[in-house]
Amino acid sequence: GGDDGEEGEEGEIAALLKQYGVLASQLPKGAEKLDPKALGRFLEAYSNKLSKWLIDTWPAWRDKVLADPEFGYKLMVEETVGLGLAMSGTVAARGKDLLKELDFFFTDCAVGAVINFVIIWLLAPSVGKAAATTGLAAAVGNLPAFALAEGKYSVAQRVGAGVYKGSLFSACGFLGSLGGTTLAYILFQVRKLLNPEGTQAAALPNVLANSLGWGSFMFVSTNPRYQLINGIEQVMYKALPTGAGKAGSLVLRTGNNMVGGATWVLWARFIGLQKQSEDQGNGKGKKK
Known part of the structure; x- marks a missing residue:
């Protein structure tokens, strides 16, 4: 019976390779281990x-996709739909001043795109992880990619993954805001130097306070x-055809970005970073 199962899998794999016009020898390293x-x-x-091209030239990317x-x-959804929603909020907030403030707008875009990339990268599982050694490095290396990831992990490891990734997100939010606001x-x-008379005073937030606000928001929200979205997607892609799974992922991540925009406003008010009358001008659609 076992041999029949192996032969059946080999037949499926051969059919897939033929369907996509790929030779077994052309598969990237690690792909031969996939079911x-x-x-x-x-x-x-x-x-x-x-x-x-990314899989063939960037080993870390290949390991993520495997x-x-x-x-x-x-990643594409986050960098298009997610960033698009965030930037539409920025456009609405700047209104008629948008063309005069394109430098600020593109700064927001760049910071948002980098943070999106970091979030998706940090939560994505990867094959070919180096074997854990001892101490803290071993403990971190043995954590799941995200709290709800498949596998035989203890409750402590899952909680540890949530706290560890949350800490990385927090650092990313702090540094991203610090760099963006400073810029x-x-x-x-x-x-002001180039056009003293035509430059109006800008309502820019306090650099440190804004950065701490974003760092804390990335951790608590x-x-x-x-973490939850990755867990839901994991189940969806296994239970549904790939196309349906992708549609579900699009809906989930779009909704999440909208929720993120609303919760940022609530969080900024809660910690005293924004007053209600300032939300329109300072919220600027960052929807992580």
């Missing part, structure tokens, strides 16, 4: 020219929301 269903999802990602073939799709101040001063 037929996972290989089918991987080959779909590998059939995209950009995705194929562990989660929808990794690139999830906004620099751009404002440059504009962004982290649990994305």
Whole structure:
């Protein structure tokens, strides 16, 4: 019976390779270990020219896609729909001053895109992880990619993954806001030097307070929301056809970005970073 099962899998794999026009020798390192269903999802990602180039040239990207073939799709959703929602909020907040403040707008875009990438990257599982040694490095290396990840992990390991990834998110939010807000101040001063009379006073937030606010928000709001989304997607992609799973992922992540925008306003008010009358001007659509 076992031999029949192996022969059946080999037949499925051969059919998949033929369907996608790929020779077994052309598969990237690690792909030969995938079961037929996972290989089918991987080959779909590998059939995209950009995705194929990234897999072939960037080993870390390859290891992410081998562990989660929808990794690139999830990143694309966050960098298009998610960032688009955030930037639409920025456009609405700036209104008629948008063209005069394109430098600020593009700063917001750049910071948002980097934070999106870091969030998806940190929560994505990866194959080929180096073997854990001892001490703290071993403990961190043995944590799941996210709290609800498949596998035989203890409750302590799952809680540890949530706290560890949340801490990384917090640092990312703090540094992203610190860099973005500082750059906004620099751009404002440059504009003042170039055009003193035409530059209006900008309502820029306090650099340190804003950065601490974003760091704490990434831990208490962004982290649990994305941990939950990854857990739901994990079940969806196993239970549904790939197309349906991707549609569900799009809905989930779009809704999450909308929830993120609302909860940021509530959090900023709660910690005293924004007053209600300032939300329109200072919320600026960052929806992580």
